[in-house]
Amino acid sequence: MEPSRYASYQQQIFRRGLAGELPPFTVEPEGLEESARRRLGPGPFAYVYGPAGAGTTMRANREAFDRWRIVPRMLTKSTTRYLATTVLGTPMPAPVLVAPLGVQSILHPEGELATARAAAELGLTMVLSTMSSFGIEEVAEASGAGPRWFQLYWPNDDDLTISLLNRAKAAGYTVLVVTLDTMSVAWRPSILDKAYLPMLRGTGIGVFFTDPVFRSQLARSPEEDLDAAVAQWDRMLGSAGRAWDELGFLREHWDGPIVIKGVTHVDDARQAAACGLDGVIVSNHGGRQVDGAIAALDVLPEIVDAVGDRMSVLFDSGIRTGADALKALAIGAEAVLIGRPFAYGLGHAGQLGVTHVLRSLLADLELTMGLSGYTRLRELTRDALRHQP
């Protein structure tokens, strides 16, 4: 196994600095958000940032990390670090995935294509959203040899669902991520204040508009009658309640691993295991769905303890630094997903911006791991941490 070389990004920044060149934009976690606010303008920024309700869960997600403290070990010869892992059959150079985020063309004209190229450049797995601005196949092509998973917002229509799954399989997406926490979009004040979701319209809804089943359901093509296509899209995605016993349908039409995203109750994780699912992503959608919900990190330990021996547990919601990732991994997550930060990077500078953000996070993670005294992922256990409630 090759050791990681992410830390070299730090050296690269310093070397370029000698030539008078600064990083493309800030690497400070809070500074990045402020910079994105200025760069993107209020509407697109709100699209990424916009928490549900009063933002209490978004903040709670961050504060939960402060209650776990790393206690570094010295003299462990941890100068070489191995971050590579395999999650649900997908080899990963580091336990970090690019989280699904829809309609990325709001942030940059190249949208998901830029993100896919950036992820592929680093060998990271991109999770493509059902709400992608670009079609499943286009993004797969941009991903090239890069690993990719497909995230599903489960449509009301079985034929359309099957079509999406088939297209994803055909395009090389290996794992299906079913998002459960967003049967409808939550009340997100900062987005509502700007009436921002209609911007979706201008940016297109690539996955659907390129789908043969979806198109076959329209009297006229989206190109001819955009309004009717959007209305049909709305109906397809409209809130169809789903139940545990319906998951069999997905299993039937998807032969790879299936993961559910949005789990924060331990009994739901147990149910997922009982249903034979392959994994859960502990997530509260970055505080964008149920405001007042518990911090995702606060439930990670109990979910790992309950089902970690039977299925993959991944973590999403609040990761901003290498230390955050290390804490989630040490608690027991197999990998973590990065959301807002990469989106801010995309908004700053397209593919280059996403790469800059991801490289920074990976460098930070590798350095933090080594400086904490660890060489291999499997050494990261709760013994590396102290809980300070």
Place this chain on the structure above:
Amino acid sequence: MEPSRYASYQQQIFRRGLAGELPPFTVEPEGLEESARRRLGPGPFAYVYGPAGAGTTMRANREAFDRWRIVPRMLTKSTTRYLATTVLGTPMPAPVLVAPLGVQSILHPEGELATARAAAELGLTMVLSTMSSFGIEEVAEASGAGPRWFQLYWPNDDDLTISLLNRAKAAGYTVLVVTLDTMSVAWRPSILDKAYLPMLRGTGIGVFFTDPVFRSQLARSPEEDLDAAVAQWDRMLGSAGRAWDELGFLREHWDGPIVIKGVTHVDDARQAAACGLDGVIVSNHGGRQVDGAIAALDVLPEIVDAVGDRMSVLFDSGIRTGADALKALAIGAEAVLIGRPFAYGLGHAGQLGVTHVLRSLLADLELTMGLSGYTRLRELTRDALRHQP
């Protein structure tokens, strides 16, 4: 029972956004307060905002919600939500009432009339304050078929009290809410700094000035001698201490349900039950009376546990979002009252402003309930929450 359709307000905002129309004003809870500060000017804003003392209880009210976290459930088929309920005989499309607030003409010329129309538009119960700028009957007429309760600041004079009760009954108010925590106005620095209460004078004190008993006690009518009328009003409302054994008087003159408002001590709730009252509203007046008082939400569990099986327990003080309402309901409140937010809405845009605020809160509540995995109010129990002290 009809499912709720409050969530459609979100869709409506998005649809209007397509036509380039923004919401009338912000739906961000903190933004609303800041916007009201600018819109209303210092005096009227202080009237609504103004906490007692140093504002510690006002802040504590909000912080208490952060100690209860929702733990959403997935795949429960909660796309259809039923929020309708009946509280003390009053059918409510959702367990949300418009809290009593006096002298609303300080905020908008149409004052309580606008609020009554907005509440009626949504079928919500308005609790009319004894200190209404407009007469009991006028507001009832504005309410139309809308449900209405009457809030009593208990005058010193029995004849006047009986007159008020009779008028309220005649005008269709079905429940009597007796506010106990305000035998006099507290020390509210932000109001005092602007010497603001005298503005009451300019706006009139409709309930009293339209009362035959009150008028009969004056040598000259309020129209002829405002000073004397105000002085008499002051005497009538001046701090008459009341005791538990006097509640029988109200029972004698009011044949509908009687609720007391301002209870935060569990023994007071027990006493209320022992007295045969029909309900208590757990409230500290939004932190406007006793600064340093315990957060209202902090005492809700013990009061529900002590008397919830014998009487209605409602909650007031600090509700700003759908998640807040859901938490209070899950702890055991039958319904919640909304104060400052609707008043800010009134100050922004009269009836339309109140409607906008209430629709936003109801949409948020319905969405939060569904996204948390719940379909019916009775499913909301403390199992939906985790307490994180």
Place this chain on the structure above:
Amino acid sequence: MEPSRYASYQQQIFRRGLAGELPPFTVEPEGLEESARRRLGPGPFAYVYGPAGAGTTMRANREAFDRWRIVPRMLTKSTTRYLATTVLGTPMPAPVLVAPLGVQSILHPEGELATARAAAELGLTMVLSTMSSFGIEEVAEASGAGPRWFQLYWPNDDDLTISLLNRAKAAGYTVLVVTLDTMSVAWRPSILDKAYLPMLRGTGIGVFFTDPVFRSQLARSPEEDLDAAVAQWDRMLGSAGRAWDELGFLREHWDGPIVIKGVTHVDDARQAAACGLDGVIVSNHGGRQVDGAIAALDVLPEIVDAVGDRMSVLFDSGIRTGADALKALAIGAEAVLIGRPFAYGLGHAGQLGVTHVLRSLLADLELTMGLSGYTRLRELTRDALRHQP
């Protein structure tokens, strides 16, 4: 016993407001500090405000109040409140004293004279500082019939000490308050940054310069040689360590009650009781002496429990509102001392400013007491509170 009429100050402000007259300056606790910062200018403001070190204890003093919450009672007929009490033989209309503060002429030309007049106007006890700008007798004259205590910074010189005690007795000061926590001034950055203590020089050190013993120790009078007088004053007040067994000297030369101020360790309180002292003032000098010291309120309960049955326990450090005072009293303090707020009032408007601040606090206290359901001081026990650590 007469009921208190402090709440009428609220009515007075409102009445004056009808005539278009605003309060002389803000009654908001935090606003008062900010207003004083602007009004006084950096030097004099720092003199009053300036905490020790990084200000952590000053802030801790305030935060400690938040951990005690009032749980108001309803329907107790508490419209009439009796605040009068007697502490160490001094009748007080309310359990509130004006804390000792030196060199008040830094804040206003009339300094302690204005403060004495304001206290006397309200019947409150003023505690005159050894470091008063004006002589003991002058201030006594300004106090008139008003009750007064004398605070001692214990000089190195016995003759001078005896002289001060005799003058205080002769001038009608009834209780001796010996401040223990200030054998030297602490490291107070905001004062040091402005090299501010030298301003003492310009304002004179009245108590000493008017003292016959002090003058007899000078070769030339202060009027002739200010430098020498200041140097002598410095020597007299310079840090002479004192021990418990020396307190007998004070008892020998003072026949009234003796109280020590600056106690926060329960063993020191026990020692004080064992020495036969009459009282302790639990205080950390408002966070102006030992930064990092425990909040004064945090030690009040244990000190009350340890010695409250044998001696008077008073409280100082952090009182800003009526609720704060009520909490200290309910925990078991016989009375509280008010420091910075009255000094800010003095800086704003001399005697009128002190009166305004004290009346505001008393009105707030009386209203808070009544609205919490209490009529008499003796009803205020820890049952009125809940501790929320």
Place this chain on the structure above:
Amino acid sequence: MEPSRYASYQQQIFRRGLAGELPPFTVEPEGLEESARRRLGPGPFAYVYGPAGAGTTMRANREAFDRWRIVPRMLTKSTTRYLATTVLGTPMPAPVLVAPLGVQSILHPEGELATARAAAELGLTMVLSTMSSFGIEEVAEASGAGPRWFQLYWPNDDDLTISLLNRAKAAGYTVLVVTLDTMSVAWRPSILDKAYLPMLRGTGIGVFFTDPVFRSQLARSPEEDLDAAVAQWDRMLGSAGRAWDELGFLREHWDGPIVIKGVTHVDDARQAAACGLDGVIVSNHGGRQVDGAIAALDVLPEIVDAVGDRMSVLFDSGIRTGADALKALAIGAEAVLIGRPFAYGLGHAGQLGVTHVLRSLLADLELTMGLSGYTRLRELTRDALRHQP
């Protein structure tokens, strides 16, 4: 033993104030940082300030002090304070050392020379960094008779290591401080944003460039080929993992006491004791290495308890005030190291600036100790504190 006279710095500031002279710059801990931000400009400021990651550990270091509160004792005759001590054979007038900090010429042209002169002026021990801008011998000469310790970043090359140790011994450095927590520089966003480490290049790396072994390894001298010299330096300091069993090498080549710096895990401290080391410095590098790491003060008690009877335990990370130092000493540290504050002083005004900062801290410490009731260091135990988690 002579009593300390540090408190006189307070008097000196006041005396100078009489002549209209203000302190050279602020003595407020937070103000100092803000002032340095303005004075130094973004790059040099970031060099000193720059925390790892999101700065959570830097802030946690400070917050940990708030959980320990001093409970002062009265009437202990603590007007005379003895701060002198001996740590690992080095006599110290106070238990305070100047922490190692590299490349101080970034902050002031005289860099470590100015710091050495300031430390020597006060008799304090300076810990010279391996990364000093100036050579080991130059700084020793500037130190004169002042005590000095040498901090080692352990090079990859044994000959070079031996050369550094020999030079340090020859130049009068008595204790070897081996920093373990920085085998490579962490991800420090505020430094990376300014690509600031290349500034090292301009300022030279004195210790290495003056080293005969280092020079012998170069084809051309640093004066002739700076790039090659920097590259070689990079290789020498590049991350060679070290293990516990390698410490014997240092013992072999250093006959004085050896201390390791950067320990926060109690088992590492035990291991150090088992290895026969002479001391540990509990430190997380001021939050500059592992963000998310536990606050240094939070682990001090357990490390003192585990190894304090067998080796010297010193403390570093977060000391800003005299109270902070007193708390660390009372918990059981033999001495504390001061980092950022002296560096800010250096940046403000060279030697004078360092002296001003150190004198201020020592005055604060002495005053705090006396005002807390203590005369001698050995009286400072945990009984002086209360832990408030």
